[in-house]
Structures are given as structure tokens and as C-alpha cells.
Amino acid sequence: xxxxxxxxxxxxxxxxxxxxxxxxxxxxxxxxxxxxxxxxxxxxxxxxxxxxxxxxxxxxxxxxxxxxxxxxxxxxxxxxxxxxxxxxxxxxxxxxxxxxxxxxxxxxxxxxxxxxxxxxxxxxxxxxxxxxxxxxxxxxxxxxxxxxxxxxxxxxxxxxxxxxxxxxxxxxxxxxxxxxxxxxxxxxxxxxxxxxxxxxxxxxxxxxxxxxxxxxxxxxxxxxxxxxxxxxxxxxxxxxxxxxxxxxxxxxxxxxxxxxxxxxxxxxxxxxxxxxxxxxxxxxxxxxxxxxxxxxxxxxxxxxxxxxxxxxxxxxxxxxxxxxxxxxxxxxxxxxxxxxxxxxxxxxxxxxxxxxxxxxxxxxxxxxxxxxxxxx
Numbered sequence: 001x002x003x004x005x006x007x008x009x010x011x012x013x014x015x016x017x018x019x020x021x022x023x024x025x026x027x028x029x030x031x032x033x034x035x036x037x038x039x040x041x042x043x044x045x046x047x048x049x050x051x052x053x054x055x056x057x058x059x060x061x062x063x064x065x066x067x068x069x070x071x072x073x074x075x076x077x078x079x080x081x082x083x084x085x086x087x088x089x090x091x092x093x094x095x096x097x098x099x100x101x102x103x104x105x106x107x108x109x110x111x112x113x114x115x116x117x118x119x120x121x122x123x124x125x126x127x128x129x130x131x132x133x134x135x136x137x138x139x140x141x142x143x144x145x146x147x148x149x150x151x152x153x154x155x156x157x158x159x160x161x162x163x164x165x166x167x168x169x170x171x172x173x174x175x176x177x178x179x180x181x182x183x184x185x186x187x188x189x190x191x192x193x194x195x196x197x198x199x200x201x202x203x204x205x206x207x208x209x210x211x212x213x214x215x216x217x218x219x220x221x222x223x224x225x226x227x228x229x230x231x232x233x234x235x236x237x238x239x240x241x242x243x244x245x246x247x248x249x250x251x252x253x254x255x256x257x258x259x260x261x262x263x264x265x266x267x268x269x270x271x272x273x274x275x276x277x278x279x280x281x282x283x284x285x286x287x288x289x290x291x292x293x294x295x296x297x298x299x300x301x302x303x304x305x306x307x308x309x310x311x312x313x314x315x316x317x318x319x320x321x322x323x324x325x326x327x328x329x330x331x332x333x334x335x336x337x338x339x340x341x342x343x344x345x346x347x348x349x350x351x352x353x354x355x356x357x358x359x360x361x362x363x364x365x366x367x368x369x370x371x372x373x374x375x376x
Contacts, residue, residue, distance in 0.1 A: 014047035017156055017163050021141060024155055024165075028127050028143075035128035035144070038069045045087070045115060046108060046131055047139060047158065053092035054133045062136050063096030068105035068121065069129040075121040078107060087115040092133075105130065132376075140376045157373050164373055165313040198244060198285060199346070201263070204375055205270030206348040213273025214329055215346040216292070216336060220282040227297055228339045234277055234291035244269065244285035273348070278332070294332040296339070303334045307363050310370040325355060325368060333357045337366045352376070 018040040025037050038046070046067060053063055072078045085091055087108055099106055099120055107118050124130065128144040130152055137160045142152035157164045199217075206213050218225040226233070244265045269287060272279040277291035296302065308320045322334045326349055333345035334357050341359035348354050353372050360367040 009048075009052060011048040011051045013158050013161055013163050014044045014051065017141075017158065017165075018044040018047070020165065021156060025127070025129060025143065031126065033074075033125055035068075035070050035074060035125045037127070038129050042069065042110075042115070043129070046129075047141075049087050049089050050092065050131050050133050050139055051137065051158070052089040053096075054136050054139065056089065056093035058093050058096055061097070063093045063133055064100045064135070065092060065096050065133045066099070066105045067092075067108055067131045067133075068124045069108050070121075070124060071109045072107060072118050072121070074125050074128075075107065076123045078119050078121040078123075080119040081117065084111065084116040084118040087117055091117060096133075134376055138376075154374055154376060157376060166373060167311045167313050198248075198266070200375075201266045202270055203346060203348070203354055203371065205267050206273050206346065207352055207354055207372070207375055209270060209274050210350060211274040212329065212350040213270075213275075213348050214278040214294075214333055215273050216278050216280045216294075216333075216340075216343060217283055217346070218280060218288070218340065218343040220284045220286070225280065225340055225343060228294055228336050229280075229289075230293035230295050233289045234293065235275070236289045237287045243287050245282075248285070278336075278345075294336050296335050300339055303331070303338045303366055306334055306357075306366040306368045307360060308368045308370065310373070312373060319365075322366075322368075326353070330355065334366050334368065 021043050022038070022040040028034075028037070046069065050065070050067055053065070056063065072080055092106070095106070095117075103122055105121050105124055107121050108115055109118055110116075111118075124144045126144050130142040130144065132140045132142060132152075134140055139158045140154055141156045141158070142154050145153045154166050156166065202215065206215065216225065244262065247262050247265050269279070269281065269285075272287070272290040275291045277293050279290040280288040280292055282288060303322055305319050306322050306325075307317055308325070309317050322331050325334075326347070329347055329349075333347045333355075336345050337343065337357040337359050341361075345357040346354070347357070353370065354375055356369040356371060358367055358369070359365075
């Protein structure tokens with residue numbers, strides 16, 4: 001397809017990233033049943049159309065949609081439009097209310113040398129090119145990874161004229177506490193692997209409620225974390241709670257499953273983080289308290305510098321003042337990671353930023369990992 005054929009207003013960022021995206025996607029191994037890989041002009045047209053659709057309003061609401069590049073023959077029981085319609089920003093904004101729920105994708109494919117919207121699908125094959133409209137001017141390029149991953153892997157984030165490519169091999173998290181282990185494969189692979197994905201799910205749910213929140217993950221069977229919490233603890237949790245540990249134990253032992261799903265337990269836990277103060281869980285996902293206030297112990301050094309890492313190409317590790325990351329919530333989390341060096345602190349901001357704080361013995365300082373580019 002000739003890029004000069006693209007109709008409507010241009011979006012310079014789309015042209016800038018199209019060739020790099022094609023190269024990144026083309027590098028993936030080809031397997032039978034995998035999705036077709038779009039060329040650069042096709043990527044540019046899809047991104048450009050989606051960008052201008054993101055700036056429209058339908059009954060006062062900005063569209064939140066997911067576009068998948070594939071023919072209907074590679075899906076399972078899709079909804080097909082009759083007739084199919086050309087890919088245009090106005091159309092995407094108009095049908096957005098019907099497809100805004102997660103897991104619903106607008107199918108786009110070539111017919112007579114032109115891109116058309118052919119319908120809607122709930123399934124896409126491995127390595128399918130997916131473009132998600134997250135908000136006005138905010139787009140995320142993703143692909144469908146191999147099962148059993150629950151989250152699409154992000155390739156790039158476009159926000160207005162700014163473009164961020166996810167680092168293909170992030171730096172190693174240095175001597176991280178055991179509590180960070182379940183985020184390790186996800187982070188070090190730049191979101192391509194999840195390993196134990198429970199904390200990934202919790203992180204996504206914390207961002208989703210949009211109120212901001214803090215989650216402290218502490219070692220099991222120890223109360224040392226209480227030394228860094230104001231007493232009395234605001235809300236201690238008395239079991240039984242619809243906790244994730246119970247669900248996992250039932251699965252491990254082949255017991256009759258709880259009527260509460262794992263995702264429901266994750267969302268219930270994430271909901272506690274919306275309360276003012278920090279939520280505390282063990283590294284076995286057992287809820288311990290919420291609404292907890294973090295304090296700095298007497299005689300302990302205050303955190304005035306942290307090492308900041310973000311899995312974005314071209315962004316190296318930097319030493320920064322923790323106040324640059326946010327307000328009181330971030331400062332308290334950094335101090336908790338300094339004082340409780342076998343624990344980690346996860347902080348979601350109301351603006352969508354997500355940071356994990358952990359003590360780094362190698363650097364003898366708190367290491368902050370910005371993850372929102374992987375979680376969008």
C-alpha cells in the first residue's frame with residue numbers, strides 16, 4: 001500500500017514509528033496460525049485513523065477501543081458487519097460505546113486494496129497486531145502473546161507527539177527482595193513474559209480504579225513491618241477475606257473451587273488500595289491490613305535519593321530526588337522500602353503512573369521501577 005493513499009489529516013508520530021514497528025513485529029517467528037504482520041504503511045494508517053478517532057467525542061465520552069489487524073477467518077465466531085465499512089475516524093468513534101469493554105476488538109483487514117472494518121471479535125491469534133486507544137491522544141501498540149499470558153505485551157506507547165518504545169531487554173533488577181520475584185519475569189522481559197502474574201494483575205487493577213493507592217508486600221510469618229506503621233493499625237484484616245492465597249491453595253490441592261474467581265479476589269484486594277493509607281499483604285498474597293499509615297523509625301536515615309529505572313528505549317538509570325516521582329504516597333513508599341529491606345512497595349498514581357520501590361543491596365539505595373508503560 002502506498003502511504004500517500006492515506007486519506008484525512010496526518011499524524012506525524014505514526015509515520016515516525018511505522019517502520020520501527022514493522023521491523024519489531026517482523027522479527028517475531030512465523031508459526032502456523034499466527035496473525036499476519038502488517039507493513040509500515042498499513043501500521044501508519046491504522047495509527048493515524050485511531051489517533052484522530054481518540055480526539056472525538058460520542059455523547060460526551062472519549063472512545064476507548066481496541067483495533068486488531070486480521071481477517072475474520074482467523075477468529076472464532078466473530079460478529080461480521082454487512083456491509084463492511086471503510087476504516088475512518090468517525091466510524092471508530094461512533095461504534096466505540098459498543099466495544100469499549102476489555103477483550104473486544106474491532107477487526108480490520110484489506111479488501112480491494114483498502115482497509116475496512118469487517119466486524120468485532122473476542123479472539124485474536126498469537127502475534128496479532130493490536131492498537132488500543134486508551135484516551136484522547138494516548139495509543140498503545142500491542143501484540144497477542146502465547147498462552148497462558150493474560151495480558152497483551154506492549155511494544156510502544158504514543159501520547160500526542162511523544163513516542164516511547166518498550167525496551168526489548170530491560171536491565172536486571174539487582175538483588176531484589178524475594179517479594180519482587182513474581183514481577184521479575186514480567187519486568188525483565190519488558191512485559192513479554194508474566195511468570196507468576198498475580199502481582200501483574202493486582203497492578204493493573206490498582207491502576208484501573210483511578211484513585212491512586214499503595215500496596216506493601218511483606219515477608220510471610222513476620223511482624224517486622226509493623227515497626228514502620230503508625231499504631232494502632234487503622235484496619236487490620238480478619239480472615240476469611242476473599243483472598244488470593246485461598247484461591248491458589250484450592251487450585252494446587254484440587255479442592256472444589258471457591259465461587260469467588262481469582263480475578264474477583266484480585267479486584268477486591270486492589271479495591272482496598274483506594275482507601276487512604278497503604279494496604280499490606282504477605283508475599284503469599286494474604287491480606288493483613290489496609291488504611292495503614294507509614295512512619296519513619298527513629299534513627300533511620302531519610303531517603304533523599306533513589307535509583308530510577310524505566311523499561312523504555314533510550315532512558316537510562318538515573319539518581320533522582322523521590323519528590324520528583326510524586327507526593328506523600330511515593331515518599332512514604334520509598335522510605336518503607338528503605339526501612340523494610342525484605343519488602344517492596346507498589347504505588348499507583350491517579351494519573352496512571354505506576355512505581356515499584358525495592359531496596360537494592362548492590363547500589364545500597366532504594367531502586368524505583370516505573371512500570372506504567374507495560375501495564376497500560
